[in-house]
Amino acid sequence: MKRIFYALVVLLLVSCQTKQKQEFALLEKSAFETEYEGQPTSLYTLDSGNGLVVQVTNFGLRVVSIWTPDKEGNYADVAIGYENIDRYLYNNGERFLGSIVGRYANRIAKGQFELDGEIYQLPINNNGQTLHGGLKGLDMLVWNVDNATDQSIDFSIVAKDGEDGFPGNVTIHVNYSVTPENEFKIAYRATTDKPTVLNLSNHAFFNLKGEAAGTITDHVLSIKASHTTPVDSVLIPTGEIASLDGSPLDFRTSTVIGDRIDADDIQLKHGLGYDHNWVIDKETDGIELVATLYEPKCGRYMEVYTDQPGIQFYSGNFFDGKSKGKYGKAIKYREALALETQKFPDSPNHSNFPTTRLDPGETYTHNTIYKFSVK
Numbered sequence: 001m002k003r004i005f006y007a008l009v010v011l012l013l014v015s016c017q018t019k020q021k022q023e024f025a026l027l028e029k030s031a032f033e034t035e036y037e038g039q040p041t042s043l044y045t046l047d048s049g050n051g052l053v054v055q056v057t058n059f060g061l062r063v064v065s066i067w068t069p070d071k072e073g074n075y076a077d078v079a080i081g082y083e084n085i086d087r088y089l090y091n092n093g094e095r096f097l098g099s100i101v102g103r104y105a106n107r108i109a110k111g112q113f114e115l116d117g118e119i120y121q122l123p124i125n126n127n128g129q130t131l132h133g134g135l136k137g138l139d140m141l142v143w144n145v146d147n148a149t150d151q152s153i154d155f156s157i158v159a160k161d162g163e164d165g166f167p168g169n170v171t172i173h174v175n176y177s178v179t180p181e182n183e184f185k186i187a188y189r190a191t192t193d194k195p196t197v198l199n200l201s202n203h204a205f206f207n208l209k210g211e212a213a214g215t216i217t218d219h220v221l222s223i224k225a226s227h228t229t230p231v232d233s234v235l236i237p238t239g240e241i242a243s244l245d246g247s248p249l250d251f252r253t254s255t256v257i258g259d260r261i262d263a264d265d266i267q268l269k270h271g272l273g274y275d276h277n278w279v280i281d282k283e284t285d286g287i288e289l290v291a292t293l294y295e296p297k298c299g300r301y302m303e304v305y306t307d308q309p310g311i312q313f314y315s316g317n318f319f320d321g322k323s324k325g326k327y328g329k330a331i332k333y334r335e336a337l338a339l340e341t342q343k344f345p346d347s348p349n350h351s352n353f354p355t356t357r358l359d360p361g362e363t364y365t366h367n368t369i370y371k372f373s374v375k
Contacts, residue, residue: 024053024067024075027326031084032057032064039142041085047150052182052372054079059088060099060139061155061174063204065326066184071299071374076210078300078372080336083326094323094331096203099139100174101132103159103166104356105201106277106312106345109236113348115167115195115357122165127234132203134164138172139203152177161194168194170358182373188366190358197356198364199343205316205336208295208302212329216316216337217258220294223251223311225278229344229353233270239350241279249276251313254292257337261315273317273334277310277345287367291339294375305369306341309354314338341368 032043036059043064046054053067066079081098082088088097104122111122111130123134132139143155152175159170175187188200207216228249229237244250248260249267261273268274280290290311291304304311315337321330347353358364 024077026053027055027065027083034085036089036142041142044148044153046153046176046178048178048180048182050180050182052178052184054176054178054184056153056176057085057088058143058145058155059085060141061143061176062088063098063202068182068300068372069374076213076298078206078208078210080205080207080211080331081326091323096132096139098204100200101203102138102198102200103133103164103170104130104197104199105132105340105342106199107131107236109346109349113197115197115348120165120167129234129236136164166196168192168196170196170198172200181371183369183371186368188364190364191362192358193360195357195359197348198358199347199356200366201340201342202368203338203340205338206293206302207336208293208300209298211325211327212331212335215258215334217261217334218295219257219337220254220296221251221257221313222254222292223278223313224281224290226252226281227279229277229279230267231270231276235270235275237277237344237346237350239352241352249274254294257315271317274313274315275317277312277342280309280311282309287369290341293339299374301373301375303371304339304341305371307367308341308343310342310344312338312340312342314340341366
């Protein structure tokens with residue numbers, strides 16, 4: 001009789017898991033299989049085994065989809081992306097959707113910096129500045145897949161000396177992994193054969209209600225930062241590290257994003273909303289909780305951990321509905337947000353900012369965790 005009981009329990013567990021998996025349909029690998037500049041692209045699926053499923057492509061290391069349940073157990077894809085590789089290769093909309101960004105994440109003023117007495121000129125691609133590495137960038141390269149399992153993928157690439165104007169052959173390794181605690185981990189490691197600057201990040205866009213499911217201004221955000229790096233009208237830091245006391249950019253207390261996003265504030269006017277770097281109040285040199293994001297209706301909760309000194313919060317101010325997501329719905333104004341862990345924008349031109357210099361014999365490291373749960 002006991003054997004029959006245990007058999008029934010196992011059967012029920014299997015049927016529940018099967019039903020749960022059937023609540024969403026993953027993208028087909030075949031839709032991402034092609035060649036770009038002679039290199040093969042594909043789609044890879046990471047499964048935590050405990051409710052988190054992440055799909056990524058080795059073209060620019062783009063995060064294509066993130067499936068996670070709400071407080072009722074209903075799944076939604078909370079990452080903004082496209083349904084096939086062609087849309088990433090040839091789309092005229094958001095170039096950096098879900099991708100790694102670099103060699104220099106964020107902006108460099110006038111595309112110039114000086115290193116050891118030599119001035120380097122980078123391609124200009126954003127209001128007279130260099131954004132996210134320039135015209136090619138790491139997001140437009142096909143990365144090598146060195147090892148892949150259901151929970152972890154190792155990628156690598158060599159950014160060649162002179163590409164996009166940056167000095168040095170830089171060897172970059174990136175690991176994407178998921179854990180039973182429903183963490184999506186990104187670990188970066190890089191070395192160079194010549195002095196250079198390096199600042200990598202990931203540009204995943206999130207909406208905890210699901211892709212194209214409405215505004216993100218009702219999400220509740222906290223950022224562990226008492227200072228920011230103010231910007232000018234073209235979003236280049238002035239060099240100041242400014243207190244957030246009394247500022248609508250102060251998220252030390254969890255705040256609904258839309259409460260102050262249209263406040264009469266020069267920084268919000270420059271960014272057309274939130275598009276700024278927060279100076280994290282770091283307590284150690286290690287990985288710490290630096291931000292949280294919560295959507296009250298569905299109950300999804302995301303924590304951001306990193307060992308980096310800064311985080312860029314971008315509130316989707318330039319989405320205009322002209323580009324559709326992977327399920328055919330338009331991504332409209334402020335319907336997605338990014339929380340990009342990083343060093344500071346334009347650091348090579350500001351001696352008071354954390355250095356982004358990387359010399360031969362040194363190793364660049366950067367760790368970020370997006371952890372999903374409900375409350």
